[in-house]
Amino acid sequence: MTRIEDTRTDMSTLTEQNGTRPGTFPEALAALAHRYGDQEAVVAPEGRITFADFARRCDDLAGAFAAAGLRPGDRVGILLPNGLRWLVTMLGAQRAGLVAVPINTWYRSAELAHLMSTAGLRLVVTDEQVFGKNMPAELAAAGHGELFTGGRHTRGYLGTLLWPAPEPFPPGVVPGPAPAGAVTPDDLAMILYTSGSTALPKPVPLEHGKLLRNGRAMGERMHVRPGDRIWFAMPLFFGYGACNALPVALSHGATLCVQEKVEGDAALEFIERERCTVSYGLATAVRALLAAPSFGTRDISSLRTGPVGFNAEDKRLAIEGLGITEACSAYGLTESYGFVTMTDAHDPLEIKLHTQGTVLDTQRIRIVDSTGAECPPGVTGEIEVRGCVIDSYLGSVEINAGTRSADGWFRTGDLGAIGEDGRLAFGGRWKEMLKIKGINVAPLEIEAIVTGHDHVDQAYVIGLSTPDGDQEMACVVVPDAGWSAGEDELVRRLDAHIRGCAASYKVPSRFVVMDSRSVPQTDTGKVSKVKLREMLEAAR
Incomplete structure (x- = not known):
């Protein structure tokens, strides 16, 4: 049975008052004001x-x-x-x-x-x-x-x-x-709206108590402590800020060092000046820092930990490129109050690169097949979660249709597998799965292969519709800065590279080479595959 529960003891006692942990955001802030009143809470x-x-x-x-x-x-x-x-x-x-x-x-x-x-x-x-x-x-x-x-x-x-x-x-x-x-802890603290990349944004109601409990658990995996300084330049209205970085800061006595947006040189100067220790930057932010003209001249060695992206290349860029050696790989969503699984800050690099870690003690996770039966270890299926998870979206019955299993687990629509060691390997979005010649193909798998090529910086695999109802697999590629041999030569090498790593049906039938500045993003800083698909469909 693939169901993992972490029984590790919660050691976070940083905001306790009279032996009782604060259960709401106002209580947490009051406790910090009492204990660390003259220390910086926010730099903005x-x-x-x-x-x-x-x-x-x-x-x-x-x-x-x-x-x-x-x-x-x-x-x-x-x-x-x-x-x-x-x-x-x-x-x-x-x-x-x-x-x-x-x-x-x-x-x-x-x-x-x-x-x-x-x-x-x-x-x-x-x-x-x-x-x-x-x-x-x-x-x-x-x-x-x-x-x-x-x-x-x-x-x-x-x-x-x-x-x-x-x-x-x-x-x-x-x-x-x-x-x-x-x-009270059971009261709503906030309502966040999901990004709405494929439908109208859904209102996600989040309670005080669950926000703080999961914030403590996330901070513990990253080994956040009082006096840490969190660099945050992604939008605070996004779940990554409001229900992740903010409760981590409030439950661990960390300073929030916020910027209005990610700008490479300005961010590097800010991180150096403020001696930020925790990095909360998505993959696009990491690449912006690495591409900034002043990178290498600024001392950002204070960065120690923080969450990193889904695929191995994005994680490697943060850990090795920016030197965030205690970074944590993670999986989660707004509906789960931030992360569900995380690696530990001191886990080996290979575990961080290739898994999303083990389940937090505030959460439960299982993998199920298309019938709802639980998958054995190592078998990919849909990720379902319980614990610090919303009861439902706000709104009509229709908006919540299909979001719960018969026995009450939240259906994420994400794919993954849990190994014998209890670590989650993320497999991408269920709805992003491609049907190529009648066979299911996970874009994340192909993206990992393509970004493993020495001359590829970014890769995004999407499915384009065909007249016969099948799908054509297209791959948008951003070459690294050192590539100069031309698009045709890069495509030829990538074709050979993929054929050497995977079955022939996993080779994209179409490659599009693109400059990184041309890759569209969502309002929250993620690469928009919806917009990429629209661009490629329009260019046919």
């Missing part, structure tokens, strides 16, 4: 703040929200770039017992309208301009153009509260005493 574009000041600002905003008529359970949207304002709004709302709803800053009016209609927001905190977009105008086009005025305490939508970057507190509200005892 708007400045620096200690844990004590961070807690005071959140208390003040919580009181202002309460005075404005917001009550526990009400939902507040956060439409701001990474920074102090974002974090204070998140923790301030939660301190008042409110539910924070981070909003994708790349959304335009149609996407905002969908979120506003499903989230039930009572207030949105934003700025006049966010990454060059007029946010009040975008919200107005989405049907929510009201600006917040302090005198209106209706039960409906209160409007948009503008918070300019230079201001330490939003000008439209007045600090006040924070309400007492407004939130």
Whole structure:
């Protein structure tokens, strides 16, 4: 039976008060303010703040929200770039017992309208301009153009509260005493919206207690400790930030060093100056650092640990290229409160490169076949999880259809196998599986083979439809910087390389050589296979 449970003892006691671990974000911040009050909590574009000041600002905003008529359970949207304002709004709302709803800053009016209609927001905190977009105008086009005025305490939508970057507190509200005892571990802390690469984004409700429990477990695998400094430049509204890096920081007393976005040279200078020790960068961020002109001249040797990507080449770039020797390979999703499995920071390199580690003590995992029967060790099937996992998406019955097994496990739609040693080997997305000449082919397998070639930097395998209902396998390749022999020669060598490693039906029928800057990305910094497929279909 392929079901693994980690019984390792949780040794994280960094934020305990009177022998009891904090169960909510506000309790965790209060404990850190009490224990590490004069130490830095956040370094951000708007400045620096200690844990004590961070807690005071959140208390003040919580009181202002309460005075404005917001009550526990009400939902507040956060439409701001990474920074102090974002974090204070998140923790301030939660301190008042409110539910924070981070909003994708790349959304335009149609996407905002969908979120506003499903989230039930009572207030949105934003700025006049966010990454060059007029946010009040975008919200107005989405049907929510009201600006917040302090005198209106209706039960409906209160409007948009503008918070300019230079201001330490939003000008439209007045600090006040924070309400007492407004939130419990079982209450919702936030609602995150999935990326929506293949469908409309789904609202994912996340509870305080599970966020902190999984945050402790993730931090332990990375050996995060008080005084660590987390570099984070991916969007905070993304699950990688809000339900991963943030709870890790709050449960371990780490400083969040945030930038608004990933820019290679600026990031290297920031990491060097702030002596960041924990790297929270996706594969695209790692490549941006390595490609920056100043790479090699900046001292980023302080980086020690952090999560790394799915495929072996991306992991190797982070571990060997950036020198993050205690990096951890991991598997997880927003619906599972971050990671489900992780390697340990001190595991051997080969284990990190080729597995996603063992299950956290907050989670359970199993592998099942198409009938729902559990797979034996080493056999690939669908990954199902329990533990720190959502009960359901918010919304209609239809949005939750097919997401649970008959016995209550969450169906991830991902493929994987668990070895005799209990380590998960990720196999890609079930829906990304290709049917080539009637045979299932996993894109991740082919991508691993192609990136194993000496002259390939990146590879992305996708399926293109054919008139006979089959699929044509296409491979987008980004050559390394040293390749100069031309596209035709690279394709010839890759064809021979794959044939030497795998069956002939696994050789892509089409190769597309592309510059790394031309590879499309999602709003959250991942490579978009949907957009790649559209590009290749249009070029036929």
